Each structure stands twice: as C-alpha cells, then as structure tokens.
Amino acid sequence: MNLMELEVERQSNPVDMIEYVASNNDWSFERSGEDEIAMTVEGRWTDYHVSFSWMEEFEALHLGCAFDIKVPDIRVNEVVKLLSAINGQVLMGHFDLWRQEDVVIFRQSLLLAGGAEPTNRQVEVLLSSALDTCEAYFQAFQFVVWSGMDATKAMEAVLFETVGEA
Numbered sequence: 001m002n003l004m005e006l007e008v009e010r011q012s013n014p015v016d017m018i019e020y021v022a023s024n025n026d027w028s029f030e031r032s033g034e035d036e037i038a039m040t041v042e043g044r045w046t047d048y049h050v051s052f053s054w055m056e057e058f059e060a061l062h063l064g065c066a067f068d069i070k071v072p073d074i075r076v077n078e079v080v081k082l083l084s085a086i087n088g089q090v091l092m093g094h095f096d097l098w099r100q101e102d103v104v105i106f107r108q109s110l111l112l113a114g115g116a117e118p119t120n121r122q123v124e125v126l127l128s129s130a131l132d133t134c135e136a137y138f139q140a141f142q143f144v145v146w147s148g149m150d151a152t153k154a155m156e157a158v159l160f161e162t163v164g165e166a
Contacts, residue, residue: 014061014112036052037051046138051064081152094106108129
C-alpha cells in the first residue's frame with residue numbers, strides 16, 4: 001500500500017476555518033465553492049486579492065495572493081530575474097509569474113496531512129506572512145515593470161534600510 005493511499009476522515013473542511021477567521025476579523029469574503037474562499041485585503045501599497053483553496057489530493061491549504069500589476073511582454077525577462085532574487089530571500093512561500101493573466105502571485109501552502117485541522121492562529125499567520133512578504137517586495141515589482149529598473153537595482157532599493165528618524 002502506498003502511503004498516499006491512506007484515507008483519513010476529516011472533521012471539517014479547512015476552508016471553514018478560513019471563513020471563521022475572516023468573520024471574526026470582520027474581513028469581507030466570498031465563498032465561491034466548498035473548497036475555496038476569496039477576499040480582498042487592503043495593504044500599504046495596493047489591494048491584495050487573496051484566495052484560499054483546499055487541495056484534498058495533497059491535503060494542503062493553498063494560499064494565493066495576487067496584486068494588480070500587469071507585466072508587459074517586454075519586461076517579463078527582468079521580472080523573472082526579480083522573482084528568482086526575491087524567492088532566494090523568502091523563507092516560506094514563493095512568487096510566480098502567472099502567464100495566463102501576466103500578473104505576479106505569491107503562493108504558499110499549509111500542509112495538513114493525516115487529518116490535521118488548521119487552527120485560527122495558523123490561518124492568521126499564513127495570511128499575515130503572505131501579506132508582509134507582498135508588501136516588502138511590491139515596490140520592487142513596480143520599479144521593474146513601470147520604471148524599467150533592472151532586478152538587481154530594484155532589490156537594492158527595497159532592501160535599503162534606514163536608521164533613526166528624520
């Protein structure tokens with residue numbers, strides 16, 4: 001018997017916990033199906049379109065966080081370089097270029113193998129870490145896509161830390 005063939009009876013759909021957390025935080029959301037929920041979260045730089053999907057086959061709760069920045073064909077190669085540089089810095093999750101829509105998306109999954117149920121704290125941390133990561137690098141994508149900056153300079157610009165107050 002293959003380990004992947006073991007059947008585990010789940011107490012609830014993990015997306016139910018996302019809905020619970022969203023309701024408790026007064027976040028507006030749309031439950032588009034039994035295994036998917038979507039919401040828009042206001043950030044410092046832009047609004048983020050967040051979706052959670054339960055992937056039964058992998059026993060994983062997938063988070064996708066996209067933002068409105070269309071990548072023109074002429075900037076795709078530089079955005080790919082930027083993705084590589086950023087993903088080398090990110091501890092959890094990763095950025096992708098979703099070519100169907102030419103948008104950048106941050107993806108991360110919470111593995112819930114063996115019937116594990118997500119806690120509200122895990123859901124909150126999953127969402128907040130994704131948003132923090134998007135906020136940290138959003139301007140780098142703007143620099144590359146809209147300003148024509150190269151990936152290395154864009155990374156240097158967003159990783160620049162100031163000390164003290166003016």
